[in-house]
Amino acid sequence: xxxxxxxxxxxxxxxxxxxxxxxxxxxxxxxxxxxxxxxxxxxxxxxxxxxxxxxxxxxxxxxxxxxxxxxxxxxxxxxxxxxxxxxxxxxxxxxxxxxxxxxxxxxxxxxxxxxxxxxxxxxxxxxxxxxxxxxxxxxxxxxxxxxxxxxxxxxxxxxxxxxxxxxxxxxxxxxxxxxxxxxxxxxxxxxxxxxxxxxxxxxxxxxxxxxxxxxxxxxxxxxxxxxxxxxxxxxxxxxxxxxxxxxxxxxxxxxxxxxxxxxxxxxxxxxxxxxxxxxxxxxxxxxxxxxxxxxxxxxxxxxxxxxxxxxxxxxxxxxxxxxxxxxxxxxxxxxxxxxxxxxxxxxxxxxxxxxxxxxxxxxxxxxxxxxxxxxxxxxxxxxxxxxxxxxxxxxx
Ligand SMILES: Nc1ncnc2c1ncn2[C@@H]1O[C@H](COP(=O)(O)OP(=O)(O)O)[C@@H](O)[C@H]1O
Ligand SMILES: [Mg+2]
Numbered sequence: 001x002x003x004x005x006x007x008x009x010x011x012x013x014x015x016x017x018x019x020x021x022x023x024x025x026x027x028x029x030x031x032x033x034x035x036x037x038x039x040x041x042x043x044x045x046x047x048x049x050x051x052x053x054x055x056x057x058x059x060x061x062x063x064x065x066x067x068x069x070x071x072x073x074x075x076x077x078x079x080x081x082x083x084x085x086x087x088x089x090x091x092x093x094x095x096x097x098x099x100x101x102x103x104x105x106x107x108x109x110x111x112x113x114x115x116x117x118x119x120x121x122x123x124x125x126x127x128x129x130x131x132x133x134x135x136x137x138x139x140x141x142x143x144x145x146x147x148x149x150x151x152x153x154x155x156x157x158x159x160x161x162x163x164x165x166x167x168x169x170x171x172x173x174x175x176x177x178x179x180x181x182x183x184x185x186x187x188x189x190x191x192x193x194x195x196x197x198x199x200x201x202x203x204x205x206x207x208x209x210x211x212x213x214x215x216x217x218x219x220x221x222x223x224x225x226x227x228x229x230x231x232x233x234x235x236x237x238x239x240x241x242x243x244x245x246x247x248x249x250x251x252x253x254x255x256x257x258x259x260x261x262x263x264x265x266x267x268x269x270x271x272x273x274x275x276x277x278x279x280x281x282x283x284x285x286x287x288x289x290x291x292x293x294x295x296x297x298x299x300x301x302x303x304x305x306x307x308x309x310x311x312x313x314x315x316x317x318x319x320x321x322x323x324x325x326x327x328x329x330x331x332x333x334x335x336x337x338x339x340x341x342x343x344x345x346x347x348x349x350x351x352x353x354x355x356x357x358x359x360x361x362x363x364x365x366x367x368x369x370x371x372x373x374x375x376x377x378x379x380x381x382x383x384x385x386x387x388x389x390x391x392x393x394x395x396x
Pocket of ligand 2: 147248260
């Protein structure tokens with residue numbers, strides 16, 4: 001495999017380890033500076049130039065995109081995707097992970113537990129937001145901080161309000177998050193590669209610091225993850241569209257609370273803490289996937305007029321519940337079931353003998369008109385028109 005590692009830090013531990021691991025396995029690895037690409041949209045086919053020259057052929061890229069270059073960096077990754085070059089982390093996955101708010105918005109739809117969080121803009125909404133996540137002490141976070149910078153613990157509501165108002169006045173958006181005190185300055189970093197956690201460590205903040213980032217003086221120790229933590233980490237990475245990710249979790253009273261998903265996790269801390277060859281695992285994973293460049297499935301499946309993708313949910317009372325998939329005449333109606341989501345498990349290409357249960361979700365491809373009748377009405381959160389209060393009715 002010919003691999004390009006996109007990085008601005010050719011000398012960093014992670015980049016060096018990744019290229020060495022690739023070379024050891026008989027691949028060629030080039031470290032290319034993300035900022036030295038030029039995106040070429042003039043020709044018929046999407047192309048890229050590097051340092052003013054035509055780019056050589058690569059089978060795969062591994063983006064290591066720092067915060068400072070995320071707009072340009074993700075544009076370069078997106079261009080590789082258009083050129084059908086495999087990348088474990090897509091441009092959209094990288095941008096979704098970069099923004100802490102966007103990340104938790106996406107994760108919250110998929111039953112991933114996270115610390116209660118609020119996002120507000122108006123001054124009048126600040127205090128209720130602090131109360132809604134559990135009151136002081138409360139954590140305030142800049143949306144795009146890393147390495148613990150931009151994460152503040154405010155001991156009292158008044159202090160929190162003052163900090164948030166100050167940041168708002170300088171046009172900084174912030175998250176308001178419950179301080180998970182029971183984690184006691186510790187967190188868990190899981191390195192996800194593909195569908196598994198390849199290494200994990202616990203980070204412990206030093207002294208009276210509550211942030212456990214290594215850059216804030218935190219110490220690290222190897223950790224064997226419980227199944228619940230492993231599953232939360234893998235699912236969070238999958239949902240974000242990242243095949244290589246560092247998932248940060250707090251140890252809450254009831255299990256893992258996902259804080260963030262990093263798309264370019266550093267390897268030094270975790271390799272040194274665990275003695276595991278994480279770089280090698282990443283390279284092996286990429287080599288096994290080179291033949292399957294990312295395809296925007298929804299977009300590709302929507303180009304046939306009248307056909308598309310839909311999710312059919314088995315709401316309570318749906319007539320299909322208790323019946324076999326094969327007895328629903330789906331295939332006769334030109335509908336193919338791609339996956340069946342049941343709780344947190346996914347059954348790919350479900351067979352016809354599978355019996356439907358309440359809350360099952362069928363991801364289908366087919367004729368939109370045929371599928372329309374199977375999609376239940378959208379649930380309303382509240383009645384659209386409220387009844388008049390009795391005194392107003394009397395006036396009529
Ligand atoms: N809600 C919270 N409760 C307790 N500790 C937290 C909370 N949020 C963050 N921390 C601590 O602060 C560190 C940095 O927060 P994080 O959201 O991961 O930002 P960064 O991107 O800067 O690493 C975490 O590793 C954790 O130790
Ligand atoms: Mg972090």
